[in-house]
Amino acid sequence: MTLRFGLVLPIQSIGDDIPTLVDQLRAEVQAAEAAGFDAVFLTEFHQARGGALVSPLLVGAGLLAGTSRIRFGTAVVPTPLHHPVRLAEDVVMLDHMSRGRVILGLGIGHQPPDFRLFGVDRSARVSRTEEAIAVLEQCFSGQPFSHSGEHFEVTGQVTPAPYTAPRPPIWMGAHSAPGLDRSARLADLWLCDPERHIDVVARLAEQYRARCAVHGTTPRVGLFREAWIADSAAECEAEWAPHAMQVHRLYYNVGVYLEEFEPWVTQVQSREDFTLDLLGPGRFLYGSPDEVRATVTEWVGKTGAEYLALRLRHPGGPGHDATLSAIRRFGAEVIGPLGAGVVSP
Template sequence: MSKPRLSFGLWYSLRNPAQWARPYPELYAQTLRQIAWAETIGYDDVWLTEHHFCEDGHAPSILPLCAAVAARTTRIRIGTSVLLLPLYHPVRVAEDAATIDILSNGRFELGVGVGYRPQEFKGLGLRPQDRGARMDEGLEIIRALWRGETVDYHGQHFQIEGAKLAPMPVQTPPPLWIGGFAPASAKRAARIGDGYLGTGEMGDLLKVYREERARLGHAGPGRAIGGHFWLVVSKNPAQTLANLGPHVLYQIEMYNKWLGEAGQALFPAVESPAQLVAMGILQILTPPAAIDAIAAYVAATGIERYYTWTVPPGYPEGKMDEHLQLFAEEVMPAFR
């Protein structure tokens, strides 16, 4: 049976935990080097994610990073997964996204989410309970600006008079993805987005997404779904687990803490790297097994864009090159 066709991407958070800390200029330079190299071995897109006020330096400002990627690459598509749109003024997001699209000659994709950490809103003088309304208003404004309209907008959160985007993006318009872990995000993606960005099995959320599309008269294929599970390809899985395990465990523990505080627990509690594997949260597989795992994931979710959490927090980018090359050479061709 032939395998589904997929595009393959890399996902970065640029976390720098104290126990493995490096100078930030070194971390950022090595990340940009790896992205430029990954383009040469066949990866299709790169996704950058943001959070704010994190002790481990999780990337807080990803649009400048996207511009840096654009300057160092020629083919790979560049996306945000996700930009926390309610934290921003939408006119500036529309302008910055258009600028990155110009710098990249039409390779930018804007993925947005509502956010879930109260401190990120409070630290910027915003109310967490306003995030859904700010998201909806922001999306409406960005869409209108990207259509070339002169925008007069009088909403609950944004008051705009005579805004018109110039210069316009190369794409007409850039793809707009909606991401999130809650039913409201899945519905918003079905209603407004060009695609839905999720993580893991996404079972109930995909059901909500597709039901909402059907309710709106958009049944059947037509909007893309992007997703991932934490997969590392290795010819020596036991050794790779020993090397990577503590770093992946750190990442899972941090997301469990954040999402648990928001009432959106994503993973069960884990105490060791071995548990990550036993519970299926982390899969370290040989190339043939990885092909089967991705094919099964596509069959379960219908994704068209597969991306991977590229570098576990604190793990040197150079040490991941071997796994990324193995994935590109022995896994990706099965889905081309």
């Protein structure tokens, strides 16, 4: 299967207000389409300090304006925070508006403050997610249905039916054994998170494939990675890596790095211990075009991934102009040479 590339967009930009950021992202989406990226993605976070883009499907509808090919996806929606009927209707509308260019990425959510904000019991996030997906599937059928469950009582019909038949693709982010099984049962692609080392991702991918075999589903693996391209790795480390590290320090602080996957977490006692040398290898895709292509080929060989969702820009920088240049360079020097040349096993 041919390798495809997606672009994960930032939800904040230090020094830019929300209208300016949206204008910049619209230009970056158009550049990504011209460069050969398959899709662009937005994450969903709430209560970000200083404000950030929320309601990714709404924002995505605006970002697709002026494009004709590139898709938009969520990477990922915290499913328990959404009523499945409302989520289904939003997805269906974007599916029609874009003529079939929407990907629904789902996860179980993480941040306790967000569950409090939405008034949702975090301890029930797994059962609520599973039930919400069951309701989503019935919503996407375009047929009348009735659902009576632990979390949702729904009777009716979501119209219109999706533009995409039988429904837009559903991707799932997960790293636990139950999450991998859920991805194998209910999703069209498993998307790994950006925190796990590529060797860990390879092991998780094997577990996911084993569950797909049990459930009789087709395994499809996607990688969410931080990425940048320049004339040298040293240039990337000087101009881009500090900002990627800042985002991952936040991840570390909120408990996303886990000892079962990253045994070193108990050894990190200060900011000085959390270094690029510790974190970058196996997680950050950067360097010269030759280095980036070689790393992509290595990672695809290890994981069998057919999709790379790359986040180039972070809130602190590099900024819009540099990101546009990097998008174009990825298109010309990575996607062009590799898009038709690297095939997943």
